[in-house]
Amino acid sequence: MPRPIAPNERVLRPVGDDGRPKLHVAIIMDGNGRWAKQRGLPRALGHRAGVAALRRTVEGAEALNVERLTVFGFSTENWSRPESEVSEILGLMKAYFASDLGRLERNGVKVRIVGRRTGLSADILAIVEEAEARTARNERFHLQVAFNYGGRADITDAARRFAEQVARGEACPADLDEQLFERQLSTSPAAAPDLVIRTGYERRLSNFLLWECAYAELIFQDVHWPDYGPEHLRAAIQEFQSRERRFGQVAVDDVLAAG
Secondary structure, three states, rough: OOOOHHHHHOOOOOEEEOOEOOEEEEEEEHHHHHHHOOOOOOOHHHHHHHHHHHHHHHHHHHHHOOOEEEEEEEEEEHHHHOHHHHHHHHHHHHHHHHHHHHHHOOOOOOEEEEEEOOOOOHHHHHHHHHHHOOOOOOOEEEEEEHHHHEEHHHHHHHHHHHHOOOOOOOOHHOOHHHHHHHHHOOHHHHHHEEEEEEEEOOOOOOOOOOOOOOOEEEEEOOOHHHOOOHHHHHHHHHOOOOHOOOOOOOHHHHHHHHH
């Protein structure tokens, strides 16, 4: 009996040196503010330390058989935070790409921003477009940043896009299936994540990749994001590799035992 086929395998996955398919890892980078509070520092310094952690993690991910890293940079709900904190986070995004975009481009990293772009200020939109344009031909490693993103919002937007296609006569309701709907999401055509990691001592998804992580393995690590690095990612991947993934099917050993 063949092994269960992962939904991710509908998209051709590159294979690493160990013969295993390379991984798509998604991370909820949580704990910047609490990290700063524990040290008696302003929250802004926690966010700055979080940018350094992102840099370390991106640099170390490829050696861990990761082909795509999706990080939760800024949610649709984050706009409700104090204006000063929102301004700091947006400023750090600008600073990160100003300092790192050239290196990412040279190192073969393809940058993609997923989420809503309507309502973004002209300067942020320009940064997003420049990052994507300058790295568009790169394929060595994929860095996907969920910015102004929410899982429910993305599903809603996908449904609206399909409804508009129907209204224009380009599709009919009977055409809709899971694969067609997935193509309407802002994360399309990337394969769904294999593994979703959350830091910061929390145990929830917080509206992140709700459709895409239907069969992802979830790992919650008790470390604040500013302290994160490749060693934590390695530990998460080792735990992931120890799990049996069935995707709603019956494991081969169970079938043989029953027979």
